[in-house]
Amino acid sequence: MRGFHGGDAEGPPWYTTPMKLILVTRQAEAPDVESFVFRAEEPVAWKAGQFFHYVLHHEPTDDRGSDRWFTVAAAPSERTPIITTRSAGEKGSSFKKALFAMKPGDAIEVSACEGDFTFDEGSPDARHVFIAGGIGITPFRAILKDLDDHNATPRITLIYANRDANAAYREELEKFAAKNPHMEIVYVIAPDRIDVPKIASIAGDLKEPIFYVSGPEPMVEDLGSALSAAGVPAAHLKQDWFPGYPAE
Numbered sequence: 001m002r003g004f005h006g007g008d009a010e011g012p013p014w015y016t017t018p019m020k021l022i023l024v025t026r027q028a029e030a031p032d033v034e035s036f037v038f039r040a041e042e043p044v045a046w047k048a049g050q051f052f053h054y055v056l057h058h059e060p061t062d063d064r065g066s067d068r069w070f071t072v073a074a075a076p077s078e079r080t081p082i083i084t085t086r087s088a089g090e091k092g093s094s095f096k097k098a099l100f101a102m103k104p105g106d107a108i109e110v111s112a113c114e115g116d117f118t119f120d121e122g123s124p125d126a127r128h129v130f131i132a133g134g135i136g137i138t139p140f141r142a143i144l145k146d147l148d149d150h151n152a153t154p155r156i157t158l159i160y161a162n163r164d165a166n167a168a169y170r171e172e173l174e175k176f177a178a179k180n181p182h183m184e185i186v187y188v189i190a191p192d193r194i195d196v197p198k199i200a201s202i203a204g205d206l207k208e209p210i211f212y213v214s215g216p217e218p219m220v221e222d223l224g225s226a227l228s229a230a231g232v233p234a235a236h237l238k239q240d241w242f243p244g245y246p247a248e
């Protein structure tokens with residue numbers, strides 16, 4: 001296997017010579033949300049919850065440039081890296097327009113794998129609260145698929161906020177929950193919003209669970225500060241910030 005590793009013992013976390021990923025297929029996940037499924041030129045490794053750095057050459061390129069970070073929405077067992085992302089249509093960046101113009105057989109470059117937003121099962125009694133804002137569901141999809149692959153059934157509450165009930169990966173997430181008697185999903189659909197009182201009403205004692213928060217940067221920032229102020233210890237809070245999206 002070529003030395004492209006997710007910071008594990010087998011190799012360096014950064015890989016400086018870009019590798020091509022070839023688009024195999026695209027699938028709709030929700031209105032304006034699609035998954036792009038790739039075949040790597042050579043085997044690649046990552047940990048569920050990590051992200052890749054992508055370069056998509058296109059012209060003309062707007063001032064946001066030709067590179068982005070995207071979570072690998074696939075579990076390592078799937079072997080096919082997946083980007084799941086939202087299109088802003090005509091208002092979108094030149095990068096997103098080029099991505100949504102890709103056809104099977106087209107290539108994108110990937111040059112690094114990083115991230116510590118990975119799942120630590122901890123003790124058998126440990127409780128985990130996953131909080132996803134919209135497209136911030138991607139690392140949770142990878143982690144939950146990975147746990148399902150290993151028949152692991154940790155105690156997980158997924159709080160999933162979305163602009164409407166047609167949320168990406170909903171059907172699949174419900175299948176995972178059906179197989180894990182210790183997993184529940186709570187949807188928070190706009191105009192309802194996730195805030196600390198709501199989290200406390202779902203999760204109970206805020207000092208006990210390990211919180212994982214992923215989504216648009218302003219949402220993750222605000223919720224992280226509010227959870228800390230409410231007494232969540234720093235060691236119980238993991239965050240994954242997606243820049244480039246406003247708060248939902």
Ligand SMILES: Cc1cc2nc3c(=O)[nH]c(=O)nc-3n(C[C@H](O)[C@H](O)[C@H](O)COP(=O)(O)OP(=O)(O)OC[C@H]3O[C@@H](n4cnc5c(N)ncnc54)[C@H](O)[C@@H]3O)c2cc1C
Pocket residue numbers: 051062063064068069070071072084085086087088091092093094095096135138139240241242243244245246
């Ligand atoms: C660790 C990490 C993981 C990530 N994982 C994911 C992921 O799994 N999925 C995902 O979708 N994103 C992910 N992101 C975010 C991703 O990298 C992009 O920032 C995000 O998708 C927005 O893309 P975009 O900048 O191309 O904007 P677009 O999606 O095209 O647009 C987003 C918003 O910005 C506005 N906008 C677009 N262009 C401009 C402009 N030129 N000037 C001002 N406003 C503009 C649009 O109107 C829209 O409201 C991740 C980021 C990080 C750092």
